[in-house]
Amino acid sequence: MLNLRHLTTGPHPVLRFPDCPGRPYRPDSAGPPEPAADTSAPATAQHVDDAVACDARWRLPADAPRMRAGLAVLPTGPEGMVPDCAGTALRGLVRAGVVAVVLAPAAAPAGHEAARAAGVPALVPAAHWDSDETLRRVLRTQLAVERENARATARVLALSAAALERAEGPARLLREVAAVTGGLVSLVEPGHAEWDRLAAEQRRTLEEVRCGRIRTAAVPFRDRELLLHAVGSDRPHRVLAALRSGGWPPHLRQLLAHTAGQAALLDCAVRHRRDREVLHTALRGVRVSVLQYLMLGNWEGAVRVAEPLARLGAAEYGVGEVLAAARGVVAVVQRAPEEDRGRTATACEQAVGDGGLVVLCPADPRHVIVVLPQDPDGGTPLALLRPVVEQRPGRLAGVSGPRPWSQTALGYEAAVRALTAARNDPEGIVRDTGASSLLASLPPRARVWAHQVRGGLRKLTEEQRSQAVPTARRALSYGALRAGRLLGVDRTTANKRLRLVLEAMGLDHRQVAHRAVADLAFQLADLPVPPDLAPQAPPGLRALLRESPVVDRATRELTVLEQADDPVRLLATWLAHNCHAGATAAALGMHRNTLAARLSALGGLLRLPLGEQGAAPHQVLLLMVAAGQLPVTAVPDPAGPGR
Structure with missing residues (x-):
């Protein structure tokens, strides 16, 4: 959002403050704006929403009777004359929402006194421009500033979207917002050092925002302004705290409001990923339990453990379908060297769909165990797992012959034997030929x-x-x-x-x-x-x-x-x-x-x-x-x- 600093500083300023007796204007001066009664000091932090040119009697256009944080460009006669009713006109402009006026240089001395009396800052063009040219340059500067603000907002939203896709937390987003706004932006909650620092002076306000009694608040904090936003819908909230010297203009307040909403979404994404990982870990544990019951020959126990899985989706429902078969085969798939076993398990899950039980082998960190119902012609396990082996060089698989579930342990032993043979097989997958020769x-x-x-x-x-x-x-x-x-x-x-x-x-x-x-x-x-x-x-x-x-x-x-x-x-x-x-x-x-x-x-x-x-x-x-x-x-x- 445009402010007077944008118009009065930089290599090509549009406006300047007239020289003030006893205090020359310095564009790089810092500190909070002066009180309105002392308009001799420049208030460069004042933001501007609208800019219009007034008529010769310093009145707003008929189609804009009121303004929101307006800048009024005032015309003057060729000799710098001001209207006789200048004071009344300026007070009317202030009531209509004008926060600063631009006088012609020749009218500055008299106009400045009238502006001081009306309590509104007065500026003059930085060069010899008439009111129309001055207004055009002001609007062009405003367009450039708004364009840059839009780019900054777009960067923040793009970063938030990327973080949401990766299920990242809001840390990178907050760093970007802090860089854009020039303030300190963080998420705080009790137990954090930043919460303790802010609570030393504004504990009540922080607690009100955290408990949800108010959603947002702006309070002074030493020589800066502290802006607070409640994050998310669950109480107690985390609090977005933003500190900035010179206060928070409306466009930055709006950006922080968007940031609070995006932070809530990112928090939800992180919690969702964490909950999904917890659920996935729990499901893997249940699958291991099903396998352990089968290894002990306890088919009934395996069925009881698998029953709750039927409500968790087709893949888990398929475990019960597998156990419903009277017989089945056991396969052991070995990951490729340097491969993450989770990728091998995912490939197996995609290959068997809801027609098998895929378990990370609890005994060997290289192996994934796949339990499949018996196929009449015996070809399905090999057909399902051969693409898994071919996907990644170095993967191996051994498949047992069909056995009743009470002999799952023997099936696993046969699959391990076949896996050993697969190391010398060009296809990398071998089916066990049957019982031990001595038996x-x-x-x-x-x-x-x-x-x-x-x-x-x-x-x-x-x-x-x-x-x-x-x-x-x-x-x-x-x-x-x-x-x-x-x-x-x-x-x-x-x-x-x-x-x-x-x-x-x-x-x-x-x-x-x-x-x-x-x-x-x-x-x-x-x-x-x-x-x-x-x-x-x-x-x-x-x-x-x-x-x-x-x-x-x-x-x-x-x-x-x-x-x-x-x-x-x-x-x-x-x-x-x-x-x-x-x-x-x-x-x-x-x-x-x-x-x-x-x-x-x-x-x-x-x-x-x-x-x-x-x-x-x-x-x-x-x-x-x-x-x-x-x-x-x-x-x-x-x-x-x-x-």
Whole structure:
């Protein structure tokens, strides 16, 4: 908005104040405007809304009988004569809204005295211009000022729109407004240092604005003016506080009112983003809970947890639809190196839509778990996830075969095996071929042996069995740390439960060979005993592993290791040292990193994650025993003869 400073300063001023006796005019003078009674001192901070030219009797045009903060350009005769009724005319102009008048230079002495008497500042043209030219230059200056004000407002609104799109807070907006207005602009509330500073002098006004009794207030604060705006609709409000020397002219007050509204919108956007993130985190937690129930084989519990999700949108409603299927598949998608796992999860969610459950794996920060209902032809999971893998080089995926939801944990184990194989697959995605080779080759009477081994669990109470057995099984499959994270218990608890279960079975949880036997017993016990199987004494494990079908299958499985350099010695040493990397590396005379690389390479050939804790070492041990590469005495048999 135009003020007298714009008209009287700068390289090309339009107006000037006539010389005042005892105080020459200085355009750069600072400080508040003088009282109206002392018009000899220039009031450059006075703003001007309108500018018009008066007639020879110093009257406003007929079509503008009143003005709002008007500047009246007064004509005079060629000799500088002023009307006889100059004082009356000037007082009439003041009553009509005129805040300053422009006199011809020749009329300045007499006109200045009349203006002083009327209480209105008097100025003169900066050059020898008539009233029309003076008015034209005033209006041109006003147009330039208004254009600049519009640009500043547009910058503020554009910045606010950009911040709103990015869900940023109002900090950048307030800095821009402070730069535009030349004041101090901030959002304050109790507990902030700026609130305490302002409240030291204007506490009552601040509290009234904050509590919503008034929406805005303007009060003096030392040598400046303090303008307050309530921000938002929720009480108590945050308060927009603006301090400026020389007061706040109307156009800046309007800008601050807009700023308060924009700050409220930005605050809402920030709160919305925060609430959305909280909700998203909560939903991810619920999805993890659904997965944990499935990993424990508790389908009913998973359904109960998923029921409230149906009201939160199609994607969450789809979780219940997935669980409604009797069977399904589990996929594990590994993010690309240096990729944020959240992007991988988003890609999976977009791929499966409302037809699957997508969970950030709680056990491995690289993995995203996708649970999908069974597809009759088995091709849908691969078709859905292949584009996800192709989107980003380095992504991998492993997909299990279909299983009932009670065997979700086995599906996850199969997906991890397939993921290991995917590292050597050009497409980066592999579907697991089925059950373990040993399970497929062992005769039905091996299940009798498994039930005999698990008979020791009867020593445990019902509560111990319900809690410890599922955890122990997952610890055997994935290791105690990963199992604990998948099931929502800590590593120590998982280890304690594993120890309790294996001791009841007559095994030592610290030995990899003992864990391999327990793992095999649990997997065999999941298979039904054929009804036509004749009652017989349980066979020994060592005898079962030496039967021809088992030996042949194990030999074929290990044939792929012929591509590697001395794999039997490396694996035998590793297993003999209970899979401890440091002891194995020392025994083989190699660096631990070299050992890890060679184990990873062998695991890729066998499609087993040998670099991770879990069932992979168990399977390698049993394969090597069955193939005769390790003695059968390497595995204990808690149900064997003499036990």
